[in-house]
Amino acid sequence: MIWQVELIILILIIICAFAAIKVRDLLSAALLLGAYSFLMCLAWAVMGAVDVAFTEATVGAGVSTVFCVAAVFHTTRRTKD
């Protein structure tokens, strides 16, 4: 595999992870985690673990993002307690 591609993927993974922690909006954080999962899936595929990459793409980037968004929809901007 071309090492430049690996480097770009790794840098993007770290950026996504930091942004998901730092961003103040929960919906953005959920979507950033989805992007992080998808980039992780690419990283697994680069390392030759195709089965793990497939699982990451379906579970991490697909369904768990939907679950996070569904949960975020039931929160409010300010806490009630």
Add this chain to the structure above:
Amino acid sequence: MKILGKLTILLCGVLLMVFAMEFPNWGDPESPASTHLSPYFIQHTMEDTAVPNIVTSVLADYRGYDTMFETTVILTAGLACFLLLRIERKKIPHRYYRHEPTGVTLRMEGEKYPKNSAVFQRMDANWVPYDFVISRTCRLIIPFIQIFALYVVAHGHHSPGGGFQGGVIMGASVILFAISHNLRTSIKNFSEKTAALFSVTGVFIYAGTGALCLLFGEVFLNYSALAPILGGDRVMARSHGILVVEIGVAVAVTAVMIWIYYNLSSAGKQDEGL
């Protein structure tokens, strides 16, 4: 308190990095895993189980216990969501109905709801008109997604994939239907009871296959004992046993994904969803 938390994280990170140094390099042929375990699987998988995809045979055959309890963990996750969210709460104070011929929306209170009416259509509180393009496109795509899910489950022996991935894709197709239409339509087609039954059935298929091996006088989850029922010799029986187990995993994962989505998106009420 904030400083303490940051210090803890820093300490954990430093410890992780220090111990990660001790790990063998990626793809190192001298590492213990590459000298003891991997050669056995690479050399014997084909003659032991007749499955070309080594990962599938390791997951479902050599480490069958691990996958069985993984399926149980997923079932537990679904049950936890159910027990935490689905409590009988106060009834929703009002509902919105749309009078189809005139397009007028009515807010109804009390128990006087027009049930099974041809002219009144139930609406969510945060209703946005369903986009014709989106709903039709999703209807068009969903059958293909489901066939692809079945392919992933059935073709796990030869290509990446298997019960978990296929099950998640299958569940995602129903979730897509629930998002593109509404939650009640989806529940009408795939009810919560079905989801609960299927999720338990999937784990039962897996554990039942293992128990059946016990009945035939072999150890738990040794599918070669099933040769008399599945046909073929003992090697092919292991291959078929893996398929049976993968189907069980797929059924459980599909149902649990849908079940969790129903509970999460409607906060346990299963009435008005996303």
